[in-house]
Amino acid sequence: DAGVTQSPTHLIKTRGQQVTLRCSPKSGHDTVSWYQQALGQGPQFIFQYYEEEERQRGNFPDRFSGHQFPNYSSELNVNALWLGDSALYLCASSLAGGLVSYNEQFFGPGTRLTVL
Amino acid sequence: AQSVAQPEDQVNVAEGNPLTVKCTYSVSGNPYLFWYVQYPNRGLQFLLKYITGDNLVKGSYGFEAEFNKSQTSFHLKKPSALVSDSALYFCAVRDIYARDDKIIFGKGTRLHILP
Secondary structure (H helix, E strand, C coil): CCCEEEEEEEEECCCCEEEEEEEECCCCCCCCCCCCCCCCCEEEEEEEECCCCEEEEEECCCCEEEECCCCCEEEEEEEECCCHCEEEEEEEEEEEEECCCCCEEEEECCCEEEEE | CCCCCCCEEEEEECCCCCCCCEEEEECCCCCCEEEEEEEECCCCEEEEEECCCCCEEEEEHHEEEEEECCEEEEEEEEECCCHHHHHHEEEEEEEEECCCCCCCCCEEEEEEEEE
């Protein structure tokens, strides 16, 4: 089991550009969440995808968008990049849970995005 | 609104001594609580979780955490620290009655185990 994989590992962009980050979930998982981890901070929830739809969203602008494919993999897109978007972007996968049970999220190694 | 506080930016412990990493939380309902560890250039690794039941939760690598509802705390503990435990530790919370399963993370505590 390869676990959660993310690509690319590192990325350097300039202000105003657009970026796409990719995530493949752990085998058997159907839910993908994206987090932004700024330097010295804890991960901040961006959004979550389940059944190819955005299920919930954190406090991030519309410049951040995503997609989930039928094989459960996911993409995070960020438009009009600015310096403050520089961070480690983490993808986490899990099995969809309800109120009775909760399945922990498994994280990938992250994509380090630098905006110059 | 949910929130997590990790009051210590850094904790230093001598190898072989017991360690504690503190966490307090705030949710409107009942919490799901988690601890994750992050090694350099790695993603977060799950250590343990509290959902319900016994207040003392045992997890990976000999770590355990105690849920204290009256103090709204979920401190991470280990009886005997190893140098390899040196890493960044995150506490996280989810409100089990929230309509989403968004996890809120603390800012993290850097644990240094001194040889």
